[in-house]
Amino acid sequence: MPHSFSFYNTLSRKIDDFVPREEGKVSMYTCGPTVYHFAHIGNIRTYIMQDALIKALEYCGYDVKRVMNITDVGHLSSDADTGEDKMLAGAKREHKTVMEIADFYTKAFFKDFDAVGNKRPDVIEPATNCIPEFIHMVETLLEKGYAYVAGGNVYFDTSKLEDYYVFSSAIEKEELQVGVRDDVEEDTAKKNKTDFVLWFTKSKFEDQALKWDSPWGVGYPGWHIECSCISMKHLGEYIDIHCGGVDNIFPHHTNEIAQSESYLGHEWCKYWFHSNHLNDRAGKMSKSKGAVLTVSVLQEKGYDPLVYRFFCLQSHYRKPLEFSFDVLDNTVTAYNNLVKKVEGLIASDDALKAADKNLESFLNTVRSSADVDKAVLKEFEDKFADAISNDLNTSMAVTLLYDVFKADTNASTKLAIIDSFDKVLSLDLIGHALADDSADIDPELEAYIKDAIERRAAAKKAKDFATADAIRDELLTKGVEIKDTREGVKWTLV
Ligand SMILES: [Zn+2]
Numbered sequence: 001m002p003h004s005f006s007f008y009n010t011l012s013r014k015i016d017d018f019v020p021r022e023e024g025k026v027s028m029y030t031c032g033p034t035v036y037h038f039a040h041i042g043n044i045r046t047y048i049m050q051d052a053l054i055k056a057l058e059y060c061g062y063d064v065k066r067v068m069n070i071t072d073v074g075h076l077s078s079d080a081d082t083g084e085d086k087m088l089a090g091a092k093r094e095h096k097t098v099m100e101i102a103d104f105y106t107k108a109f110f111k112d113f114d115a116v117g118n119k120r121p122d123v124i125e126p127a128t129n130c131i132p133e134f135i136h137m138v139e140t141l142l143e144k145g146y147a148y149v150a151g152g153n154v155y156f157d158t159s160k161l162e163d164y165y166v167f168s169s170a171i172e173k174e175e176l177q178v179g180v181r182d183d184v185e186e187d188t189a190k191k192n193k194t195d196f197v198l199w200f201t202k203s204k205f206e207d208q209a210l211k212w213d214s215p216w217g218v219g220y221p222g223w224h225i226e227c228s229c230i231s232m233k234h235l236g237e238y239i240d241i242h243c244g245g246v247d248n249i250f251p252h253h254t255n256e257i258a259q260s261e262s263y264l265g266h267e268w269c270k271y272w273f274h275s276n277h278l279n280d281r282a283g284k285m286s287k288s289k290g291a292v293l294t295v296s297v298l299q300e301k302g303y304d305p306l307v308y309r310f311f312c313l314q315s316h317y318r319k320p321l322e323f324s325f326d327v328l329d330n331t332v333t334a335y336n337n338l339v340k341k342v343e344g345l346i347a348s349d350d351a352l353k354a355a356d357k358n359l360e361s362f363l364n365t366v367r368s369s370a371d372v373d374k375a376v377l378k379e380f381e382d383k384f385a386d387a388i389s390n391d392l393n394t395s396m397a398v399t400l401l402y403d404v405f406k407a408d409t410n411a412s413t414k415l416a417i418i419d420s421f422d423k424v425l426s427l428d429l430i431g432h433a434l435a436d437d438s439a440d441i442d443p444e445l446e447a448y449i450k451d452a453i454e455r456r457a458a459a460k461k462a463k464d465f466a467t468a469d470a471i472r473d474e475l476l477t478k479g480v481e482i483k484d485t486r487e488g489v490k491w492t493l494v
Pocket of ligand 1: 030031032227252256
């Protein structure tokens, strides 16, 4: 039987004990990226915390199936269905076709998604793959009287619902109603301000690139309908957990529930998991404020993407997190110290020191080692499961990681615990420790490398770049490659 699990459910507005429909099995849906631009590190924070949730559930004994969409059509510049299609705007900006834009930014998204140690969802479905499903759902909503055609578009009629603002308290509902009245650009075809588009045929933008035939004319789907359809296509009529960022709560997830439950005639998803924003000093991170700070940009600056993951895991997913390079630099130091501690564990034990340093075979050595104290391992695993199953307390999980080094047990046991925790944390500390060649290098060569790096730094300081380059080339002839990173000069044997 799986470990009990609880987390904050936006729908009930409290921490709920999680009970999936089928014991031990979890069906999960995640809103994917709109691939018109790079995903900034704030977007990636959301996916890191969702990855931690999935891995935490798996650690606790659940079998998770997760589906994610890729929005490559229909998401307008305002989430409330006004403005230009984001994909079209991206294509115009970069003088490319919409499909080229979708392809480029989908690849860029997954490069960063993977780099921070995330596991890919079981199903990833672009919206443009599912046009017949969208049309079918819109037809059904029309038949059931939840939708209407006006001015060429098909709208969802929110007045048919008893409670449209499902996520909100009474006070918030008032505020949202005022907000919707004031903010939304006038669309005179709508019966109610909160109605939203299920299918567009009347676009203000003549050059809308992606269009399909439908019973209501040539057009394209609204954004919200995607997630409902793609989720039902792969997970059926019920899902256990729906994930997203807090920005998705209104209107996107509110609209997803409205149309899904009207279509199905029953409750669709019981648990809603939302993670909070990443802010920089100027406020909420966004794509409209000039250059987009991505995980790839961090990498170009010399940061390991897993350091960014470590930074995110140290904070609770429901709190806004403030990003700065100063804090990230401190995280680099903390991460490197952990790697050094793992190196120390390996160096302290003759059998581990002699083991094959290929990560997989090294982990097999640790996992099968007779030295591992099973009782201590279990004790730490239980504490870890308690932390992550308690509203995904990843910072407590990180604290437990520090406790491992202080524990009164042998190196093999400590490494076995770190390996176990890494099923959720995915920090690859052991992999980094094994890859760090400085751990078991010939001392003479090491002294030479240190000296060469110092001589090169002195030459650079004196602006004698010819000498600095010559030292770098000299190192290379001896099989040592050096790299300048934010954490200083790093070297590897090539
Ligand atoms: Zn969605």
